[in-house]
Amino acid sequence: MTVGRRELLAASLVVPFASAAAQSAWTRPAGLAPDASIALWPKGHLEPPPGLVEQVVQRSDDPDASDRMLQGITRPRLDIFRPARPNGAAVILAPGGGYRYVVIDKEGYELARWLSARGVTVYVLFYRLPGDGWTNGADVPLSDAQRAVRLVRSRAKIDGIDPARVAFGGFSAGGQVATSLLTRFDATVYDAVDPVDALSARPDVSAGFYPVVSMDPAIAHAVSREKLIGTNPDAAREALYSPERNVRADMPPLFLLHAEDDSVVKIDNSLRLHEATRRIGVSCEAHYFAEGEHGFGILKAAGLPVAIWPELLWNWLAARKMV
Template sequence: MKTLFSTILFTLLGSFAMAQNYTLPLWNGTPPLQKEMNLQEDVRDENIIRIANVQTPTIEVYLPNKQIATGEAVVIYPGGGYAILAYDWEGTDFAKWLNSQGIAGIVVKYRLPISESLTDPKEVPLLDAQRAIRMTRANAEAWNIDPAKVGVMGFSAGGHLASTVSTQYDHEVDRAKDAIDALSARPDFSILVYPVISFRDAAVHSGSRKNLIGENASQELQDRFSGELNVDENTPPTFLVHAQDDKGVPIENSLLYYNALNKHGIPASLHIYPKGGHGFGFGMGKGAVENWRSVLLDWINHLD
């Protein structure tokens, strides 16, 4: 009986170990560009888990069973207008779905620029985004990930962050560095879901722009954070999806980025659905847009 009990317990623990996920801090000690203020993170579960005032940025790592692992990893930036993070709706839910397809999902709880503790708020989300990619590569062997197959995925303002790290992956700020900083922060591919791209007036999502760079930012700063102006020949292959009836983030954002990618000869796939609105997530119950994840998987499977 004791042997049987031990066998059952071992099996249960083994199953739990395979299913568990890891949460790791992005930085040791106080994160760069932040001062100690003893501020508290705000987490609210209102059908969607919304996180605000992030003080300790983390990555939450979801790994697929090794038997189905493809070696690919997707670093996920939830949206929320740079004011909150829609942490499950555009983060952990997608990490779990990616796991079912053999792909590692790395959800980033990045700091938001409206926090009072930040010393240079506009630089902080990108800094955390870069760090998450580098940490994924640093742990590639342990997590059964190919370091040459690390992509990013961002939703809405998280899409803006994903496009920013895709075009400014080598941007540096004055800070202390460690061994992880020697690794590349360039994504191998990008997935942008109803993304904020441009901070120019024609397509701007005013809330994201205001929260990241302020209401009266210079034209130079607006241009720096307009992704379509920063695409070059080294920008990674990109998948874009948007709904035509998006009243939150105009479809022009995806169109501008796609045109810039096409101009520079970057492989890009743009998918526009007539209905879905903004923030459709999985698209469940919203018509044809519900199929966008199948289209995405086909695109990932055919990446060079």
């Protein structure tokens, strides 16, 4: 089932977003809104940088295809899409946005609705951005990703999921979040705040969709690199935040998707990570398509061979006994 274009009707052009109350006030068409939203961190744990205000900005002028982004994130959270008949699988999605914002519809809600229609409980992750002034900014996306996996596992009974079937996937810069979690799921990037943090942050499987991966300036997405590690990082910092240089035998199986004509995030990001996994014998299924450019999601893939990608993902999840 593919999400219909008319289900993606936009909300208002710019909506201030600073609280749960503001979130509930969004005007969303039926079929688009998540079923619930939960904060990643306990109330009062995070102190946003001074002057940081969340905003939802509509980037599309097509009334039938919403393309919103969330910027200035102060309340990292999971938006939950619950299926009518849960199959026990959970998928956490980290949308892209070049570490400047987080896309809402195209790389979040679209696939969330597609998967939830098939029985998967989906959590769309709105993670903090490294250039927004947070302490230890380079680690806040990974901190939020680790916390998301732990929090989802802690909610297994509440949400009717199997804590041993938790997948994590990311698009574009969200792919950098996903592949960082792939290799640094047990890195100490924040202090434990409650019993949730005793749970494992290792996903059972992981996926990168046209992902930003490497911080090597020869292939890196320049904006994501600058936002994450600055303009003049030393060699050690560049290596630490390059997942292809940190692969390990105990990392989860990986699914990769990329278009060869991607002019924004070079396919070399996926190719290098794929080769690195092959060298150490970690399972990686990769699908490369001649056309698709960058950021195709589901709707923009229509009419191209790459449009089959959600089914390829589904078959891979099934083969891994995730769905």
